[in-house]
Amino acid sequence: MATNLIKQTDFDAIIIGGGACGLMTAVQAGFLGKRTLILEKNDKVGAKILISGGGRCNYTNLYSSAQQFISANEHFCKSAFAQWTVDDTISFFETYGIEGQEKTLGQLFPTTNKARDVVEVFTGLCRDLGQEIKCDVTVKNIDKSGDDFIVTYEIGEKEYQLQTPKVVIASGGLPIQKIGATDFGLRMARKFDLNLTETAPALVxxxxxxxxxxxxxxxxxxxxxxxxxxxxxxxxxxxxxxxxxxxxxxxxxxxxxxxxxxxxxxxxxxxxxxxxxxxxxxxxxxxxxxxxxxxxxxxxxxxxxxxxxxxxxxxxxxxxxxxxxxxxxxxxxxxxxxxxxxGYDKAEVMRGGVSTDELSSKTLEVKKVPGLYYGGECVDVTGWLGGYNFQWAWACGFVIAQSL
Structure with a gap:
């Protein structure tokens, strides 16, 4: 397979994964005047958002706090949740036309009961803010090159390489393969010699x-x-x-x-x-x-x-x-x-992932690889059923964007 020559991009960061964390990172970066490129494996972004809550998307939980999350470091998520609260999530979606209605045990759903409305908030904002999205992309590798990174990816039969100062890995966990889940985030963690907390299916x-x-x-x-x-x-x-x-x-x-x-x-x-x-x-x-x-x-x-x-x-x-x-x-x-x-094909989320010891709790940047960030399900922070994992994803996206 022929590889195009390495191209220096003018993006501030490349985001691997167009799920909840990746989309929020791109939008929040856009608010700060930064340009990002999302590389998404599926033919459209937000695959897991679209199937959540039976297609209705319980996009947060009113009772969300660090107590509803499992991690080897139970305090790690507190910094992100202090920077981006449940009230921030509610206000964000209300600003862009989504009113919430509470269902069982604090779960908040759009009043329209349509998960695609949540995805459309992000795709619309990415378009308005000049954030680029490429779908049907398979990211193959990330290499360090001086202060920058080389991201290698495939579209169809062609391979491309982009040079970028910062990379955000928001590629999700191992559930659910039929909607594009891969072990990419974990493989890259091993490549960069990051410790992993043992992974297993959760909410299963x-x-x-x-x-x-x-x-x-x-x-x-x-x-x-x-x-x-x-x-x-x-x-x-x-x-x-x-x-x-x-x-x-x-x-x-x-x-x-x-x-x-x-x-x-x-x-x-x-x-x-x-x-x-x-x-x-x-x-x-x-x-x-x-x-x-x-x-x-x-x-x-x-x-x-x-x-x-x-x-x-x-x-x-x-x-x-x-x-x-x-x-x-x-x-x-x-x-x-x-x-x-x-197993993973019936699990809502993955437990475990990149060890929180490897990341700054304030920015989610990898401590020993400056410019590399991990957010969302890849990280050893796993929420309860009922909108908690989305709140973690939104908080991750906000926190990472502030540092790009």
Whole structure:
């Protein structure tokens, strides 16, 4: 493949990746009178924005703070969040025509419920500010050349090289390959001898295999509000039974804190005490069968699934103290040992990435490679489900742009 001669650009920076972080970096740089070039692998920018929130894009979370993020350095993201707040995100989008509406647990969606409106804010601003976007580009390499960088990329069958003073790697993490995810950011980190925090799928469904799988399979499609916890954290949201295991918001959340071989625990009736409820019902109608009573709390399908674990053939009046203890243990401390997770193609985000020790928390510049920046999902900062990772991406874009 023929390579065009290295061309010195007049861009202040080249941004690798046209996702949330890359787009925000370009726009914020434009506000400061700096010119950037976005190189995007897909045929259009904002692929992950477009599929987020079921195509509606939960673009921030009202409760976002450092507490909702996982990192080897729990304090690292505080500087970026101090520079670009949730209020800044809300104000930014309102300025460009997107009003927010709060949904579950602080998630903010456009009132139009259209993720493409979020992307169009950025593409419109890039156009107005003279920021250039090239799509269908595969970036192959980044080399250091004196104080500058040489970025090698392909468009079709042609290879190009551009010389630039600064490079921003905002190429995302390993999820989701079908929308263009690659390991480019991690490969470049290794090339520049940067330490990586171990990566793994996060916000991902968990699998159940072996003798327990048929039990979950029979409940496929059933959704129940629960509290899910381990020794690190707990979440109260819905879980979803599937033919291969467990999904739903609470499971996705706990997955980021789960490690292979560990148990998770599920309270199938949070904020209630099943033994007290049964006692109350027994006083009113002791002849009611346990199966019928459970079906009044859950669905008939779920109650019947519990038949091999609980004495559902008994009426409430005949339940012994041991029966009640077993019922309470199962309902309030349902124990699950996942076999694994569904991997990067089903994960919302990647956990781990470029070690925060390698970056300035104030600018996100690589300490030992001046002019090179990392932002967004490439970095070892992973948010909860519900708009938190977008808030991190916007904050990264703002912070990096100030330093370009």
């Amino acid at each position: 469904p968990l699998t159940i295999t072996g003798k327990d799988q048929p039990w979950y399979e029979q409940l496929s499609g059933s959704s129940i509000f629960c509290r899910v916890w381990n020794d690190r954290i707990s979440f109260e949201e819905n879980i979803l039974f599937t033919h291969w295991g467990l999904s739903g918001p609470a499971i996705l959340q706990i997955s980021s804190y789960w490690r292979p071989g560990e148990f998770i625990y599920i309270d199938l009736l949070p904020n209630e005490n099943i033994a007290d409820l049964i006692q109350q019902e027994k006083e009113a109608n002791g002849k009611k069968m346990l199966l019928a009573y459970l079906a009044s709390l859950y669905t008939r399908k779920f109650a019947e699934a519990l038949s091999d674990k609980l004495p559902v053939e008994k009426n409430l009046a005949s339940l012994t103290k041991t029966d009640l203890e077993n019922i309470s243990a199962l309902i309030h401390e349902f124990k699950v040992k996942p076999a694994g997770d569904k």
